Amino acid sequence: MESETFERPALGRTPRGVPVVAEADVVVIGAGPGGFAAALRARREGCSVVLLEKFDMPGGVHTSGLQGAAGAGVGGIHTELMDRFAREGAIYTATERDLPDWAGNPLSHYDYYLPPGSPFKRSSFNPDGAGNVMLRMLEEAGVHAIYGASFTDVEMEPAGDQRRITHAICETVEGRQAVRGRVFVEGSGTAEVVARAGCPFVRGGGRQPDTVPQDGASRPVPGGLLWIMGGIDFAATAAYQKREGDPELQRLIERARAAGDIPPELYRPRLPSPDVYGTHYIGHPTVDMSPIQGPGTFILWQNVPYEWALHMDDDAGHASRAKKALRQLIDAEARFLTKYVPGFERAFITHVGRYVGVRDGRHPIGEYVFSIDDARSGRRFEDAVTQPMTKTFFWDRYTRYSFEVPYRCFLPREVDNLLLTGASLSFTFETIFMVMRNFPWCTQTGEIAGYAAARCIRQGIPPKQLSWREPLF
Numbered sequence: 432m433e434s435e436t437f438e439r440p441a442l443g444r445t446p447r448g449v450p451v452v453a454e455a456d457v458v459v460i461g462a463g464p465g466g467f468a469a470a471l472r473a474r475r476e477g478c479s480v481v482l483l484e485k486f487d488m489p490g491g492v493h494t495s496g497l498q499g500a501a502g503a504g505v506g507g508i509h510t511e512l513m514d515r516f517a518r519e520g521a522i523y524t525a526t527e528r529d530l531p532d533w534a535g536n537p538l539s540h541y542d543y544y545l546p547p548g549s550p551f552k553r554s555s556f557n558p559d560g561a562g563n564v565m566l567r568m569l570e571e572a573g574v575h576a577i578y579g580a581s582f583t584d585v586e587m588e589p590a591g592d593q594r595r596i597t598h599a600i601c602e603t604v605e606g607r608q609a610v611r612g613r614v615f616v617e618g619s620g621t622a623e624v625v626a627r628a629g630c631p632f633v634r635g636g637g638r639q640p641d642t643v644p645q646d647g648a649s650r651p652v653p654g655g656l657l658w659i660m661g662g663i664d665f666a667a668t669a670a671y672q673k674r675e676g677d678p679e680l681q682r683l684i685e686r687a688r689a690a691g692d693i694p695p696e697l698y699r700p701r702l703p704s705p706d707v708y709g710t711h712y713i714g715h716p717t718v719d720m721s722p723i724q725g726p727g728t729f730i731l732w733q734n735v736p737y738e739w740a741l742h743m744d745d746d747a748g749h750a751s752r753a754k755k756a757l758r759q760l761i762d763a764e765a766r767f768l769t770k771y772v773p774g775f776e777r778a779f780i781t782h783v784g785r786y787v788g789v790r791d792g793r794h795p796i797g798e799y800v801f802s803i804d805d806a807r808s809g810r811r812f813e814d815a816v817t818q819p820m821t822k823t824f825f826w827d828r829y830t831r832y833s834f835e836v837p838y839r840c841f842l843p844r845e846v847d848n849l850l851l852t853g854a855s856l857s858f859t860f861e862t863i864f865m866v867m868r869n870f871p872w873c874t875q876t877g878e879i880a881g882y883a884a885a886r887c888i889r890q891g892i893p894p895k896q897l898s899w900r901e902p903l904f
């Protein structure tokens with residue numbers, strides 16, 4: 432039998448006595464779209480890169496969390512990824528030929544607003560297939576990715592009026608270990624590095640005044656656990672919806688509730704307020720699904736009950752409660768669907784996400800905090816990271832704004848060698864939640880951070896001293 436030796440250079444210990452197991456120019460924490468693209472770009476720019484990821488593959492919410500929504504490439508690594516997923520058979524596209532009753536169907540998570548029966552194209556990537564491709568891309572580039580490594584802390588040193596991270600501390604099967612680096616990248620999706628490094632942030636649920644729910648409570652937008660069912664005969668479900676005039680399956684839900692087959696947290700009424708809790712992400716007022724992976728296979732959403740106001744990113748009790756409750760709700764929903772809903776008789780759970788996705792975690796306060804007013808007024812910045820981009824702000828009556836984002840949004844206050852990416856950029860809650868946390872933009876921001884890190888390594892300066900004058904995209 433072959434034996435594998437794991438040679439480790441003698442790198443000593445940190446000032447606090449933690450064994451140092453690796454060192455690199457750039458250390459990236461978390462391999463979601465942001466961390467993945469940062470690691471890849473920095474490595475391709477010639478830096479040595481260590482990437483710490485607590486699960487077994489890159490991709491974050493979009494692979495380990497099963498959220499495989501795919502769209503057209505927006506340039507750079509994002510386009511490369513979409514092309515590669517397609518080439519390697521990891522993309523599935525459903526159209527009106529596969530699902531003639533899908534467009535305009537109230538059970539559709541994404542396509543409910545289309546005129547019924549209209550043409551549509553819904554593309555998703557197979558989360559595990561896509562994760563395998565991303566893992567291979569990091570290997571091909573020579574990124575030293577360490578999987579099963581949970582980042583827990585940092586060691587730091589003073590740097591003028593700032594502080595500087597010297598080591599990322601993580602837990603692996605060998606216990607506590609350290610990785611030494613020069614530039615660090617925040618890719619945890621919930622600003623964990625920011626929190627451990629003592630940089631300022633707004634806790635999830637922190638709101639701008641005009642978006643506080645009418646009851647005055649400040650609750651994080653609920654996170655969710657995604658899951659996949661196979662063996663669904665959607666034509667039979669659609670036939671039932673039409674035959675019985677029950678498009679949202681309300682009659683079946685009421686029958687199941689009367690029989691005690693639906694727990695109170697499942698299929699709750701919408702809150703009456705017009706804010707985000709009234710119109711988005713409040714849980715499941717009805718069945719909510721999208722085709723994924725192939726015919727008869729759909730992804731479903733299970734959100735944290737909104738009234739629980741869970742802070743799953745920084746409260747272990749809340750995190751554990753969410754994991755348990757969401758699994759129980761998925762179990763209850765699967766039982767309801769197979770027992771009551773035509774077309775689901777032979778359906779079965781094929782996957783439950785590896786983790787509960789946080790939609791509204793910590794919002795770091797950076798050298799610039801991008802606000803909704805910046806988008807509304809179409810602000811331009813000398814240190815813009817992209818050409819002006821135009822995005823639809825769904826929560827602002829679906830208005831389209833054209834604006835730029837400054838490099839300073841990537842720089843958390845108080846630490847001079849940490850770069851932000853993805854869902855952990857220095858944006859106010861509204862801007863991140865409304866628009867600026869989708870897969871393409873998270874991948875782009877990762878690539879921007881990786882490029883910035885490499886320029887810093889070449890110039891021998893920390894990211895706060897980098898002069899940024901040319902948009903990357």
Ligand SMILES: Cc1cc2nc3c(=O)[nH]c(=O)nc-3n(C[C@H](O)[C@H](O)[C@H](O)COP(=O)(O)OP(=O)(O)OC[C@H]3O[C@@H](n4cnc5c(N)ncnc54)[C@H](O)[C@@H]3O)c2cc1C
Pocket residue numbers: 460461462463464465466483484485486489490491492493495498500580581582583618619620621623654655656657787788789790852853854855868869870871873
């Ligand atoms: C339920 C849900 C549904 C969503 N739906 C959509 C959608 O339909 N379309 C869309 O475009 N976007 C969607 N989003 C938003 C999008 O998924 C996120 O904003 C995006 O994935 C954030 O990317 P990221 O790289 O910042 O972090 P993440 O994707 O969260 O990745 C973070 C990575 O860091 C790792 N990590 C975290 N902590 C540690 C640690 N301590 N040590 C080591 N590794 C760590 C995680 O395992 C993960 O791999 C959704 C988000 C959620 C939560």
